[in-house]
Amino acid sequence: VAGETALKRGAKDASRHARPVDSGERALIEAAQSDPGCFAQLYENNFERVYAYILKRVGDRDQAQDLTSDVFYNALESIGQFEWRGIPFVVWLYRIAANAIIDRGRRASRLEAARLASRAESAPDSAADREAAEYHARLFKLVEELPDDQRRVITMRFAQERTTAEIAKEFGRSEGAIKQLQFRGLQALRTMVGER
Amino acid sequence: MKRVTRTRKLPALPEQLDKAVQTIMTDHEAGLPRVNARIAPVLRVAADLRGMPDSDFKQRLKRELVARAGRARQSARATAVPAKRMPEGFHSITPYLRVNDAAKLIDFLRRAFGAEEILRVPRDDGKIMHAQVRVEGSMVELADITDRAGPNPTAIWLFVPDADAAYRRAIEAGAASIHAPVDQDYGDREGSVKDPFGNHWYIGTHRTGVEPSLEELRSVTPYLHPKGSAKLIEFMIEAFDANEVFRAEDEEGGMIHHAWIRIGDSMIAIGEAHGQYKPMPPTLHLYVDDADLVYARAIKAGATSISKPADQPYGERSGGVRDPFDNEWYIATHKDAPAERSLRRAAEQPRYLQPGNIMPFIYSENVAKACDFYKNVFGATEVHRIERGGRPSHVQIAIGQTRLMLRDATTDDLAEYRAQGYAATPHSLGGTPLHLYVYVADADAAFKRAIEAGSKLVDKMEDKEWGDRCGGVQDPFGHIWYIATPRRSA
Numbered sequence: 001v002a003g004e005t006a007l008k009r010g011a012k013d014a015s016r017h018a019r020p021v022d023s024g025e026r027a028l029i030e031a032a033q034s035d036p037g038c039f040a041q042l043y044e045n046n047f048e049r050v051y052a053y054i055l056k057r058v059g060d061r062d063q064a065q066d067l068t069s070d071v072f073y074n075a076l077e078s079i080g081q082f083e084w085r086g087i088p089f090v091v092w093l094y095r096i097a098a099n100a101i102i103d104r105g106r107r108a109s110r111l112e113a114a115r116l117a118s119r120a121e122s123a124p125d126s127a128a129d130r131e132a133a134e135y136h137a138r139l140f141k142l143v144e145e146l147p148d149d150q151r152r153v154i155t156m157r158f159a160q161e162r163t164t165a166e167i168a169k170e171f172g173r174s175e176g177a178i179k180q181l182q183f184r185g186l187q188a189l190r191t192m193v194g195e196r
Numbered sequence: 197m198k199r200v201t202r203t204r205k206l207p208a209l210p211e212q213l214d215k216a217v218q219t220i221m222t223d224h225e226a227g228l229p230r231v232n233a234r235i236a237p238v239l240r241v242a243a244d245l246r247g248m249p250d251s252d253f254k255q256r257l258k259r260e261l262v263a264r265a266g267r268a269r270q271s272a273r274a275t276a277v278p279a280k281r282m283p284e285g286f287h288s289i290t291p292y293l294r295v296n297d298a299a300k301l302i303d304f305l306r307r308a309f310g311a312e313e314i315l316r317v318p319r320d321d322g323k324i325m326h327a328q329v330r331v332e333g334s335m336v337e338l339a340d341i342t343d344r345a346g347p348n349p350t351a352i353w354l355f356v357p358d359a360d361a362a363y364r365r366a367i368e369a370g371a372a373s374i375h376a377p378v379d380q381d382y383g384d385r386e387g388s389v390k391d392p393f394g395n396h397w398y399i400g401t402h403r404t405g406v407e408p409s410l411e412e413l414r415s416v417t418p419y420l421h422p423k424g425s426a427k428l429i430e431f432m433i434e435a436f437d438a439n440e441v442f443r444a445e446d447e448e449g450g451m452i453h454h455a456w457i458r459i460g461d462s463m464i465a466i467g468e469a470h471g472q473y474k475p476m477p478p479t480l481h482l483y484v485d486d487a488d489l490v491y492a493r494a495i496k497a498g499a500t501s502i503s504k505p506a507d508q509p510y511g512e513r514s515g516g517v518r519d520p521f522d523n524e525w526y527i528a529t530h531k532d533a534p535a536e537r538s539l540r541r542a543a544e545q546p547r548y549l550q551p552g553n554i555m556p557f558i559y560s561e562n563v564a565k566a567c568d569f570y571k572n573v574f575g576a577t578e579v580h581r582i583e584r585g586g587r588p589s590h591v592q593i594a595i596g597q598t599r600l601m602l603r604d605a606t607t608d609d610l611a612e613y614r615a616q617g618y619a620a621t622p623h624s625l626g627g628t629p630l631h632l633y634v635y636v637a638d639a640d641a642a643f644k645r646a647i648e649a650g651s652k653l654v655d656k657m658e659d660k661e662w663g664d665r666c667g668g669v670q671d672p673f674g675h676i677w678y679i680a681t682p683r684r685s686a
Contacts, residue, residue, distance in 0.1 A: 158245040
């Protein structure tokens with residue numbers, strides 16, 4: 001589908017933007033290992049990636065949220081075991097996520113497991129998967145950079161899945177105005193994400 | 197005639213886009229609808245935003261992580277152990293006494309000072325190769341003499357809560373008095389004895405507030421009587437990075453009456469040999485961070501080698517030197533024994549990964565009822581549940597530290613599993629080979645609740661010969677529970 005093409009193009013772009021393995025991250029990890037209180041920054045840096053990675057594989061918001069929680073709880077608990085070998089921290093998180101998805105499949109009913117497995121098969125853990133996650137993560141983060149009105153409309157529309165009529169009511173504005181904000185917000189995102 | 201071109205009026209772009217967005221939001225699996233080329237790229241971005249996380253969720257999860265991190269930090273602080281320089285219960289310095297009949301010395305230390313035997317490693321001939329006793333919170337190591345290592349009478353300053361009582365017991369246990377307890381001018385109450393093996397014990401009750409205040413003062417503190425104390429102190433500073441804390445000497449600066457030397461977390465007392473206080477060079481077991489380094493420094497500072505540092509089978513790397521005053525130093529770095537190491541590693545794991553945590557996974561026909569039953573009888577708490585078709589298929593419960601998974605054996609998804617004979621319940625099997633032995637605070641009360649809630653009596657509640665008060669029931673789901681409380685007297 002067209003979205004997939006956009007996604008692939010975006011992914012290429014995202015991979016250009018993928019952060020190099022940096023010493024700042026290493027310092028953050030070491031800080032979190034000696035003081036779990038420092039984990040929050042690692043979370044901030046990686047939340048969108050992990051969420052996007054999981055969403056791509058399970059396809060459902062509620063499950064993606066649950067699994068994202070599991071991944072970060074697990075990561076916080078086992079941060080002490082993380083050994084620095086020059087691999088980005090997020091790769092470790094992806095590995096935890098992949099295991100959590102499989103684990104959940106085992107715990108869930110067999111039907112559910114089959115559903116998850118078939119998705120997992122169609123989207124095996126690959127570089128492409130991670131690149132897609134990078135792209136989506138970047139897109140999700142860019143929403144925060146929109147002007148306030150646009151950001152709120154985009155969030156309510158796509159994260160809370162509300163209709164323009166509902167949003168208009170909450171804003172106390174016309175539906176037309178909300179559609180206009182949505183249009184401008186999406187246009188701005190398209191420009192920022194580098195999609196043409 | 198005017199030509200009229202009729203054009204179909206299209207909705208504005210934002211309107212078109214919203215319609216398309218509504219379509220893709222309603223059906224996530226649907227492909228993108230055909231739209232105006234000007235909004236197609238924007239719609240693709242919209243499609244990629246489907247499922248985007250709610251910022252509320254992100255913030256909530258962050259708050260929960262911060263809270264968990266805080267709890268982890270607190271518990272880490274509570275259980276933090278300093279780098280293991282020395283084995284549990286040891287300080288930097290431990291005197292090592294070699295005597296002819298170490299067993300008898302252990303007996304003396306027990307009777308005189310209430311020593312507790314920690315370890316005894318016998319030789320083939322029944323003598324003691326190595327032993328450790330704890331005296332007033334400090335370790336003393338001892339062994340029988342060998343052809344190569346003769347007796348080493350040692351002077352020890354022993355701090356006890358009641359010097360008079362300890363002095364009396366020491367005399368009763370066979371020690372000879374050096375002097376009866378008196379109040380010393382430096383504030384301590386102190387008496388001295390010589391044990392049957394020639395070791396001196398200066399038994400003191402240290403008055404707090406007396407200067408110098410010595411946090412590193414151990415209840416067992418070696419007391420050296422060298423000829424040439426100043427030179428010995430120099431050696432200790434060079435070899436062991438010792439720190440001279442206090443020195444009292446003649447006004448002419450000749451003789452050191454008394455000095456305190458700190459090494460690591462321990463103290464050594466030094467008083468120049470005089471009168472009946474002859475040199476009594478001891479053997480001291482010294483724990484350091486790097487045995488090889490300290491050994492080399494000791495040699496450089498004038499010591500002679502007894503044995504080069506080597507990995508010892510008892511979990512340390514150590515080597516021995518003899519200093520110019522004939523004191524023997526066994527310089528050691530503690531290495532975790534494999535068992536100790538694996539235990540520590542295990543304790544660092546998340547709890548569900550720790551070895552020995554078994555979660556019984558038990559099948560029954562009605563998980564909701566079973567859960568209520570265990571809550572009622574054992575005060576179980578529910579950890580989480582998975583519902584299926586309006587009833588729970590899985591409920592994880594906790595009884596004390598143990599978790600149990602209650603699984604509905606009748607759900608459709610288990611049909612194949614059941615056919616293979618796996619998801620069996622006690623009822624479908626007509627019995628169960630597994631008995632769950634559970635410790636509770638009040639076995640009688642829990643047992644009574646179990647019976648009242650419909651359990652069958654299996655074994656009556658009574659004091660069992662193995663030390664528990666215990667009784668067995670078969671619960672309404674067919675599982676057998678032995679409900680126990682340890683008897684205090686047992």
